[in-house]
Amino acid sequence: MNDWPDDGxxxxxxxxxxxxxPRRMSHVQRPQVPQQPPRYDQGHNPSFTQAQGTGYDxxxxxxxxxxxxxxxxxxxxxPPQYTPPGSSGSGTGPxxxxxxxxxxxxxxxxxxxxxxxxxxxAWASSQMRNEVDLSKVIERPSEGDCTTYLxxxxxSREGMTAEEKKKLHxxxxxxxxxxxxxxxxxxxxxxTMVSLPRDSWxxxxxxxxxxxxxxxxxxxxxxxxxxxxxxxxxxxxxxxxYNTGLRIDHYAEIGFAGFANIVxxxxxxxxxxxxxxxxxxxxxxxxxGTQTLNGEQALAFVRxxxxxxxxxxxxxKNQQKFLSALANQAATPGTIxxxxxxxxxxxxxxxxxxxxxxxxxxDLGKMFFAMKGISGGDGxxxxxxxxxxxxxxxxxxxxxxxxxxxxxxxxxxxxxxxxNR
Numbered sequence: 531m532n533d534w535p536d537d538g539x540x541x542x543x544x545x546x547x548x549x550x551x552p553r554r555m556s557h558v559q560r561p562q563v564p565q566q567p568p569r570y571d572q573g574h575n576p577s578f579t580q581a582q583g584t585g586y587d588x589x590x591x592x593x594x595x596x597x598x599x600x601x602x603x604x605x606x607x608x609p610p611q612y613t614p615p616g617s618s619g620s621g622t623g624p625x626x627x628x629x630x631x632x633x634x635x636x637x638x639x640x641x642x643x644x645x646x647x648x649x650x651x652a653w654a655s656s657q658m659r660n661e662v663d664l665s666k667v668i669e670r671p672s673e674g675d676c677t678t679y680l681x682x683x684x685x686s687r688e689g690m691t692a693e694e695k696k697k698l699h700x701x702x703x704x705x706x707x708x709x710x711x712x713x714x715x716x717x718x719x720x721x722t723m724v725s726l727p728r729d730s731w732x733x734x735x736x737x738x739x740x741x742x743x744x745x746x747x748x749x750x751x752x753x754x755x756x757x758x759x760x761x762x763x764x765x766x767x768x769x770x771x772y773n774t775g776l777r778i779d780h781y782a783e784i785g786f787a788g789f790a791n792i793v794x795x796x797x798x799x800x801x802x803x804x805x806x807x808x809x810x811x812x813x814x815x816x817x818x819g820t821q822t823l824n825g826e827q828a829l830a831f832v833r834x835x836x837x838x839x840x841x842x843x844x845x846x847k848n849q850q851k852f853l854s855a856l857a858n859q860a861a862t863p864g865t866i867x868x869x870x871x872x873x874x875x876x877x878x879x880x881x882x883x884x885x886x887x888x889x890x891x892x893d894l895g896k897m898f899f900a901m902k903g904i905s906g907g908d909g910x911x912x913x914x915x916x917x918x919x920x921x922x923x924x925x926x927x928x929x930x931x932x933x934x935x936x937x938x939x940x941x942x943x944x945x946x947x948x949x950n951r
Contacts, residue, residue: 721909788882790825
């Protein structure tokens with residue numbers, strides 16, 4: 531006897547020609563599928579449209595049957611989202627364009643450096659004291675092929691307190707006089723620095739007063755520093771040009787305080803002193819050897835004259851040596867490109883540096899680099915050739931050699947003249 535229900539035969543289903551409806555099986559739970567908007571990338575598919583409209587998902591479109599992970603790993607039967615062309619699909623956005631970022635960063639850096647440079651130049655130019663009017667100098671020699679500077683160190687105590695005067699051993703004399711003078715010739719054939727001893731015996735020619743505008747007759751023979759005492763920088767330039775025949779293109783003067791402040795702003799200047807010496811009047815007290823001089827020591831070094839047998843001639847040599855070392859240290863990338871070194875140095879020197887009206891910051895920079903070139907072997911330094919003594923214990927120039935020296939500088943020729951002192 532067969533206990534199976536009569537279903538038309540095992541494995542053949544019921545005899546009803548209509549398909550049997552779905553049966554509810556309580557032990558099977560099918561997850562609810564959320565409604566999805568029509569997918570326009572599927573094309574026209576009536577079955578798919580009908581399924582979307584009824585919420586039914588056959589699983590054949592996405593590989594999901596009854597929420598099972600049969601194919602694409604997208605659970606819940608939710609169709610995969612559309613990925614735009616060029617997108618990585620990871621949700622992190624496109625990869626950064628490093629070439630563009632580097633280009634933009636470089637432009638910003640260049641603009642920043644240019645702005646800093648222009649700002650620094652404008653500020654430094656405003657600090658310069660363009661007070662000397664060389665247009666007042668009369669009967670000037672013709673221009674030469676080199677750029678010439680008359681560099682003067684004065685004993686001006688302007689702006690110094692009583693304590694600073696005592697510390698720097700400057701004394702308290704009123705007014706100002708030239709303590710050192712030198713001609714710097716910046717030439718393509720090589721730079722030359724020629725010291726003019728302040729005790730040089732020269733002729734003070736006729737001149738036009740820098741303040742009064744009056745014409746004064748020649749004063750005859752006198753020491754070179756007397757010209758500065760009579761009528762300042764303009765008469766000093768007039769006297770140097772008259773006695774040498776060399777045109778002076780620019781003038782630069784610095785006093786005691788400014789000189790010491792520049793040295794201190796640089797953190798001192800390293801110098802090799804070949805032989806130790808002492809001088810009570812200047813406050814000098816040096817041992818032989820390489821050492822770093824601060825502002826006070828540097829001023830004592832360039833002012834000392836009584837400790838040497840050659841007096842003023844020995845002092846001018848020390849002045850040349852120190853100025854070259856100063857320029858060599860100041861005109862370096864470590865100072866120029868470092869605002870923490872550049873601004874203190876410029877601030878310490880520019881407001882005490884007196885220059886001619888036509889001298890720019892660029893000209894001043896060229897002057898420093900020319901001095902640096904001399905210390906680096908690109909040129910030479912010397913005293914004005916001396917022939918002997920003159921009245922009032924002064925020094926007489928060797929005029930044949932002076933004329934030869936001036937001719938070589940004027941024509942931008944290599945200087946071959948030798949100084950005997």
